[in-house]
Structure formats: C-alpha cells, structure tokens
Amino acid sequence: MNTGLLVLAVLVIAIAGFILGRRHSLVTANGDIRNLHSLPGYHGQSVFIFAAAPALLLVCVWLLAQPLVIESRVSSMIEPSDIPSGSTLGLVMADVRRISDGLDVAVAQGALTEAQIDNMRADLTDVRSRLADVGIAVGSNVSQNVFLAAKEFRALNGIGRIAMAIAGLALALAGAAFAYSRITPRYRARNVSEGAIKALMILSSTVAILTTLGIVLSLVFETVHFFRLYPAQNFFFNFTWNPQFRGGSDLGIIPLLWGTLYVSFTALAVAVPIGLLSAIYLAEYASSTVRSVAKPTIELLAGIPTIVYGLFALITVGPMLRDYFAQPLGLGSSSSSVMTAGLVMGIMVIPFISSLSDDVINAVPQAMRDGSLGLGATRSETVKKVILPAALPGIVGAILLAASRAIGETMIVVMGAGAAAKLSVNPFEAMTTITVKIVSQLTGDTEFASPETLVAFALGLSLFVVTLGLNVVALYVVRKYREQYE
Amino acid sequence: MSVAEAEKTRERWQTVMSGPAPEHIKMHTRDVCVFYGAKQALFDVDLDIGEREVTALIGPSGCGKSTYLRCLNRMNDTIDICRVTGKIELEGEDIYAPSIDVVELRARVGMVFQKPNPFAKSIFDNVAYGPRIHGLAGSKSDLEDIVVSSLKKAGLYNEVSDRLHEPGTGLSGGQQQRLCIARAIAVNPEVILMDEPCSALDPIATAKVEELIDELRENYSIVIVTHSMQQAARVSQRTAFFHLGILVEVGDTDRMFTNPQDQRTQDYITGRFG
Incomplete structure (x- = not known):
C-alpha cells in the first residue's frame, strides 16, 4: 500500500468517524440537540480529529525515520572492497537505491517476477543491462554484494511500508473508537475542536518560523565555510x-x-x-x-x-x-x-x-x-x-x-x-x-x-x-x- | 398632485414661528434643500441665526439637523453625493457663491464635532494648528499668546498649563472636547457650529462644556445640535425643531419649551415620540 493510498484510507476512516460520531451524539441526546453541550457537528469533528491527527502524525514520523533505519542496516552490508576507488559509500548507496527502484519497475512492467529476482545473482547475470531494458540507468557494473544490498533494501522497504500501513490504520481506528466511546451529552466536543484549531495555527506559524531559521542557519554555515577558504577582510x-x-x-x-x-x-x-x-x-x-x-x-x-x-x-x-x-x-x-x-x-x-x-x-x-x-x-x-x-x-x-x-x-x-x-x-x-x-x-x-x-x-x-x-x-x-x- | 394636495404639502412645510426673528441676524438661510444622491434630506429650511446668541437645533435622529449644521460652513462639500440648494448668507454674503473661498469661510465659521477629535500632536500644536495655517501670529510669542488665551477661554488652561507639550490625545474625554473648542476659537471665528458636542461626555464634563458655551456667547454666534432637550433649554436662547427634514418650529427657547405651537413639537418635547 503506498503512502498516498494510506493517507486516503485514514481520511476515509476519519470521515466515517465524523458521520458516525455526529449521529451517535444525537442518539445519546435522545434526538434533541438542546440536551447536548456541543452541537452534533463538533462531536463529529472530535472523532475526526482523534482518528486523523495521531495516524497522520505517525505516518509523517515513520516516513522520516524509515529511510534512516534502513540505510544504516543496509550500508553495513557494503564491504570496503565494494566501493570502487574514487567513489564513496554515499555514491554506492545511491546505486543501491536505484537498483532497488529498478527492480520494482521491472516487476511492475512484468519483465521480471519475484521468483526470478530471488534467484538472480549479479555475478552470473548482467543486472545493469536487464535494468536498462526497463529504462533504469545504473552508473557502474553491479557487484554481487551491492546487488544483495539492493535486494535487502527492497525487502526492508516493503516490510516497512506494510508495517506503516498497518500501524497507521490501526491507530486511526483506535483513535476513532476512543473518541466515539467518549461521546455523551455533556462531553465538551466544542472545546476539543477549538483546541485542535489552535494547535493547527501554532503548527503553521512554527513551520514558518523554523523555515526562516533554517534558511538563515544554512546561509551562516556556508558563509563560515567560505571564510575558512577566503579571508573575511578581503571580502x-x-x-x-x-x-x-x-x-x-x-x-x-x-x-x-x-x-x-x-x-x-x-x-x-x-x-x-x-x-x-x-x-x-x-x-x-x-x-x-x-x-x-x-x-x-x-x-x-x-x-x-x-x-x-x-x-x-x-x-x-x-x-x-x-x-x-x-x-x-x-x-x-x-x-x-x-x-x-x-x-x-x-x-x-x-x-x-x-x-x-x-x-x-x-x-x-x-x-x-x-x-x-x-x-x-x-x-x-x-x-x-x-x-x-x-x-x-x-x-x-x-x-x-x-x-x-x-x-x-x-x-x-x-x-x-x-x-x-x-x-x-x-x-x-x-x-x-x-x-x-x-x-x-x-x-x-x-x-x-x-x-x-x-x-x-x-x-x-x-x-x-x-x-x-x-x-x-x-x-x-x-x-x-x-x-x-x- | 392636485392643487389641494400641493397646498397641504405647502402647509406641512411651513415653519411655525413662535416669537420674533433675532434682532441682529448673523446667518440667514432661505429655502435650503439638501440631497444625498436622489434622496432629499432637508426640505426648504428657512432659519436665521442670531448674532451673539446660542441657537439650538433639536429633533429625533435622522431629522436633518446635523445636515443643516454642516451646510453652514460647507462641510457637506466633502461628501461626493451631497447637493445643497437654496440661499445661505453670512453677513449678507452668499456662502455658496462661486467667489467665496471655502477655506476662508471655514475659518470664519468654525466647527466642533460630536466625538472629540484632537490631532495626535501636543496640546500646544493642536491649538496652534489653525493660527499657523492662517498666518494669524506674527511671531512666536504672538502664537503663544493666542494659544494661551484660547485655552483660557475654553477653560482648559489651568488644567494643562504644565503639560502643553504632551499629546492632546492623552487628555480625558471632556478635556479633549474643550481642547477642540479651544482649537476652534484660536482661529477667531465669528460663528461656532457644535455637532452634539457633549454626547460622548459624562455629566460633569458636560456641565463644564455647557458653562463654557454660555460664556462663549458673549463673543461668538453659536449653533448647537443636541439630543438633550434639557441641554437646549439650559444653553440656548433660540431653539429650532426639525422633523423628517422639515424645520417644524423655531422661536425663543423659553416659549418653545413652555408653549409650543405645533403639535409635533409638543409631542417631541413631552417625549411622546423621538
């Protein structure tokens, strides 16, 4: 399940939660909204927020953390001998990612099957030309170790994606269920909605401030770098x-x-x-x-x-x-x-x-x-x-x-x-x-x-x-x- | 419209004069009509403003009394869609004649507004504003004399003498309004128009401003719009009652409040409508 689909699924759960929460609040109030502390719409919103916000937050964090974890696992598989002279680990890892992506494309186009990939060995097959056939260009010839790393990379990525989807959906459902169970006529859903809106605004201003800070810091770092190479008084x-x-x-x-x-x-x-x-x-x-x-x-x-x-x-x-x-x-x-x-x-x-x-x-x-x-x-x-x-x-x-x-x-x-x-x-x-x-x-x-x-x-x-x-x-x-x- | 109907309308617009016209007429207005776009706000107002006395304009909201007041120094000119017809004379001179300089007119007919509107300048600069733009002071000490005497006339000098260079906006509401009056009299006008000058003030500040108006009568002709009938009775010598854009009745204040001639005036004064 790819990320876009996952986000969509979470939103569908949240919208369903909104509709159910709204209806449920009316039921608890015996159909008379005067018995409710908050209007039914706010109860719906509160379910929506509890379903969507934690799940989407988890997906964001996961998307940031997963590459870091996988990179460190996979890069340990690359031996120093796999790195050609004049190249770096970073460049080899870039190849690993590209091969992994290429295998995905090849499978999607039907040029290779999963079983074929499992049996494929870089020292026996010309991986580079096989990938070129499906339109993926790899910089150098592929060694067996790099190919294994790429396969590992691909496998881990696949597992990660599935795990993320399961965790995200579970969290969305759990959040929706939790919020739904809290609905009573006296529940202050209006205040929850108010808090959520405030949080959204704080988040937005934080993004703006952090971006400014980031731009200034990046300028400062590069400038310091420059002044190490070129005397400031000359500049x-x-x-x-x-x-x-x-x-x-x-x-x-x-x-x-x-x-x-x-x-x-x-x-x-x-x-x-x-x-x-x-x-x-x-x-x-x-x-x-x-x-x-x-x-x-x-x-x-x-x-x-x-x-x-x-x-x-x-x-x-x-x-x-x-x-x-x-x-x-x-x-x-x-x-x-x-x-x-x-x-x-x-x-x-x-x-x-x-x-x-x-x-x-x-x-x-x-x-x-x-x-x-x-x-x-x-x-x-x-x-x-x-x-x-x-x-x-x-x-x-x-x-x-x-x-x-x-x-x-x-x-x-x-x-x-x-x-x-x-x-x-x-x-x-x-x-x-x-x-x-x-x-x-x-x-x-x-x-x-x-x-x-x-x-x-x-x-x-x-x-x-x-x-x-x-x-x-x-x-x-x-x-x-x-x-x-x- | 039939002849009878026209007669009736004519009669409806006829102003009841309770008492004689003022002895010395400062401003003389005849057949004043004001239109905002297509809407007519004033109908054939004939009114004389006496010299060195206070004329009060009363009437319910939207009756045209402020509109009339703003005709007297042509402040209505600043409103695009406003059109004034009829004759308004200051000392026998038509103020809407092409030869009249509106800037000069406004120096002769000063104005104090409903809400105190001092400039965000020092108290001194507020009062000196008019004399400066009109070149009324020959020297710096002249200017100081004008400012001090205007503040004294406005009864404000003792309260602000030690802080003339602090901002005028820092004063209390009543003090601000008296500052605006000082600002108006610093130009040495002949007529002072006041548009509900006390409506934003508390009773104590109101009493002070009323006292001031009574003193100013010695030297100036004053026209005051007010919603308070007690105020009109206290400060004015003549009162004009406006209703739906028509000047219904005008006369001596005492006669107007004790023995109004027109039914509408009577109803308004006794609080039956308005």
Whole structure:
C-alpha cells in the first residue's frame, strides 16, 4: 500500500468517524440537540480529529525515520572492497537505491517476477543491462554484494511500508473508537475542536518560523565555510570583484554592494514620489469612479513579470537613455546602465508604494480630516500636517517592502544594468548587483567547495543583513515620528 | 398632485414661528434643500441665526439637523453625493457663491464635532494648528499668546498649563472636547457650529462644556445640535425643531419649551415620540 493510498484510507476512516460520531451524539441526546453541550457537528469533528491527527502524525514520523533505519542496516552490508576507488559509500548507496527502484519497475512492467529476482545473482547475470531494458540507468557494473544490498533494501522497504500501513490504520481506528466511546451529552466536543484549531495555527506559524531559521542557519554555515577558504577582510574591504576559475580570485563585496544600493536608490527615487503622490491623489482627491478605475490599473503593474520589465529596459529604455542623455552629455555610450535598471525597477515597485499607502491613508479616521478641514485648512494642508503623520508607519512599511523588492531584484538588473562589477558614481555606466553575482557564481559547471562558489552564500547573508538593518532603522524612525490615533 | 394636495404639502412645510426673528441676524438661510444622491434630506429650511446668541437645533435622529449644521460652513462639500440648494448668507454674503473661498469661510465659521477629535500632536500644536495655517501670529510669542488665551477661554488652561507639550490625545474625554473648542476659537471665528458636542461626555464634563458655551456667547454666534432637550433649554436662547427634514418650529427657547405651537413639537418635547 503506498503512502498516498494510506493517507486516503485514514481520511476515509476519519470521515466515517465524523458521520458516525455526529449521529451517535444525537442518539445519546435522545434526538434533541438542546440536551447536548456541543452541537452534533463538533462531536463529529472530535472523532475526526482523534482518528486523523495521531495516524497522520505517525505516518509523517515513520516516513522520516524509515529511510534512516534502513540505510544504516543496509550500508553495513557494503564491504570496503565494494566501493570502487574514487567513489564513496554515499555514491554506492545511491546505486543501491536505484537498483532497488529498478527492480520494482521491472516487476511492475512484468519483465521480471519475484521468483526470478530471488534467484538472480549479479555475478552470473548482467543486472545493469536487464535494468536498462526497463529504462533504469545504473552508473557502474553491479557487484554481487551491492546487488544483495539492493535486494535487502527492497525487502526492508516493503516490510516497512506494510508495517506503516498497518500501524497507521490501526491507530486511526483506535483513535476513532476512543473518541466515539467518549461521546455523551455533556462531553465538551466544542472545546476539543477549538483546541485542535489552535494547535493547527501554532503548527503553521512554527513551520514558518523554523523555515526562516533554517534558511538563515544554512546561509551562516556556508558563509563560515567560505571564510575558512577566503579571508573575511578581503571580502569586506577589497575594492575589486574578479573571480577566476583557477583560484586567486578577488572577491570584494564593495563594488556589488555599491551597485545594489545605487540601483535600489534610483528605483526608490522614482517610485516613492510617484507612488506616494498617486496614493494621496487616489485616497484624498479622486472621485470614486476615477479611483475604481485607476487603482486596479496601477496595481496591474505589479502583475507584469520582471522578465518583461527586463526586456523593456533592454530594448526601449536603455537605448533611449543612451541616445538622448548619456551620449549628448558625454557620460558614456553604454545602453546598460544603473539609470536604466533603476528607472524600470522604480516603475515596477510603484504599485507596492501606491497601493499600500492608499490603504493606510484611507484608514486614518475621517474625524481627523473633518477636524482639520473644519478649521479652514485646505486639503493639501490636511494631508501634509494630519494625514501623513498619522499614516507614517504604514507608508514607511510600504517603502520598505518596495526597497526589499528592489534590493532583491535580479532579472531587471541583468538586462538593464549589465553584469560588470564596477565602482563608479556615473549613473550611465553599467554596474551590477549582489543578486546578479549570486546567480552567476552558482550557475554553470562549478565545484561546490571552491571559494568562488561559496562566496554566493556570503553575498546572500550580507544582503539579508542589509535588508534586516533597513527594517530596524525604519522601525526606529516610525517609533520616533509617528502620530498615533486609536 | 392636485392643487389641494400641493397646498397641504405647502402647509406641512411651513415653519411655525413662535416669537420674533433675532434682532441682529448673523446667518440667514432661505429655502435650503439638501440631497444625498436622489434622496432629499432637508426640505426648504428657512432659519436665521442670531448674532451673539446660542441657537439650538433639536429633533429625533435622522431629522436633518446635523445636515443643516454642516451646510453652514460647507462641510457637506466633502461628501461626493451631497447637493445643497437654496440661499445661505453670512453677513449678507452668499456662502455658496462661486467667489467665496471655502477655506476662508471655514475659518470664519468654525466647527466642533460630536466625538472629540484632537490631532495626535501636543496640546500646544493642536491649538496652534489653525493660527499657523492662517498666518494669524506674527511671531512666536504672538502664537503663544493666542494659544494661551484660547485655552483660557475654553477653560482648559489651568488644567494643562504644565503639560502643553504632551499629546492632546492623552487628555480625558471632556478635556479633549474643550481642547477642540479651544482649537476652534484660536482661529477667531465669528460663528461656532457644535455637532452634539457633549454626547460622548459624562455629566460633569458636560456641565463644564455647557458653562463654557454660555460664556462663549458673549463673543461668538453659536449653533448647537443636541439630543438633550434639557441641554437646549439650559444653553440656548433660540431653539429650532426639525422633523423628517422639515424645520417644524423655531422661536425663543423659553416659549418653545413652555408653549409650543405645533403639535409635533409638543409631542417631541413631552417625549411622546423621538
């Protein structure tokens, strides 16, 4: 029985439990729901929860634990002599798994029977070619020991799966029976359901937090690894970025960090005024008809894929800036430039700022507007002196979100600003950002132990620290200048 | 509609005048109708607001008294679907004329709202808000004088003199409302509109605000919307009774409460409906 089917079976038991539990609760109450502490639906839910939750939890744990147990049993069967020179136990075990899977496929296709497999010996039969016949490719010739290990692996897996199915179904039935037996008119099934929902929510937030933690930790570990191979002061204070394939690279973050900040700053310089002013217009001045058309239209900008923005930068904006600004001003002749990427990225993040700011401005109580207008203030005075201070936290939040998008953006930078790591103040020169270099260091044929590859993690961590710092600063600004309304 | 029916409607809309019109008329309104979209909220209201006296607007909820009040400084302009017809004059000047600057009008006709709505700024900045935007103070000390005298007029100065730079939102409800009144009088308006200024306050704070209104009468024309008939009787000199968008009866407060002419006014005042 495979896992999907098992989960389905558990759910069927749970649903059956739900229906039976519901009916049983009504029976215990002599058909009058006023005698029940909880509505029949809650009794059903409680049976459902007791049937499904422990069984599914068991299946999850089992699926995580079974491979570990089986791997350790089987890998002890592999002798050191079975490992070809230059290979590792891990690679041999990968072969073992593949052969085991191949035998499963062969049986499923009817190319082999169970009896044939039992009698098969790797030193007599060419296992590799037999498996190739059913479409499974094995890296090297199969030795008898490896083949035995594969058969053992397959057998243990089979036993494990059956055991898991039996245990899971038994637990589901036991849980359902237990919960069913507890149903009485006074049983507080409603509270059980409440507890289960709370547990589900806690579980979800735990998953989110642990994932974040996991990502940060993996970055930190790889970064530490990188700094063992490459001195930290060179990474932070070297002004050149020049990775080489044969070692001796210069991996200074400064030109990349400069490029990132420069491009993001340009983008925000475009997006913040446009976004904020259009938000104020939409929230305070526009009639509801204009608003109902304009707001979704602006939000449409957020739905355009970044690759399309990239094309726009590459084909339209870049050459235009070069022909009309950079060349006449004598600032260079590159169509890839910080300005190109910044402008296009700025357009991309306008909706983040305008839409969110519009929402927070709308949330400022109408009483504040009335108070200001009633004193003879104009609309723009009201906006400037009352509404913006009150909406400040939300607006800063919107700008931060836009900044994070800009800092993390890759595609527009590659197509608009190029991939040359340079340190320059000329906005019409090609530069590049941290994210672009992370991509270029990790793509292609690279060895995962060289500083040239691992630098990507250090770059990623630096980016993370930069955005985190930005958030902290913004939080401080908001605390200091906010005018709070209840 | 037949002629007889029209006559009847006409009669129904006719305002009963119990007593003479005010001696000095500050604001003069004729045939004021207000529409929210297609729905008419006020029908041909004729009412005169006397100078340096308190006019109370009473009537059951939804009768149009707040709507009328908001016509007097054109706060209804902020509502998209609202349309006002008829004539409203301030000192003989039509306030809906194109030549009128609505911002200037609102500086002359100030407003205090139902719920205290101080800005989340310091007490000082709350009061200084109006003088600052209108450029009423020539210097910093001028501004301080205006703030202090406004707070004194609002009877709040003694309670807050040592914490002028703390947020206005930290005051109690009654103090907040008096701060809003101080904020309104700092602009030195001619008329002050009050939309149920005590409905969110406890009896003690209410008494203080009422006392204040009585003092302010010396210098300002005041129009107050209230649900409390005792309050109208206590603070006002003239009372106008609205019902279903019609100004039913207007006259001296004393006459209105002791000897109302219209049956509807009598029913409302004696608590038979509303």
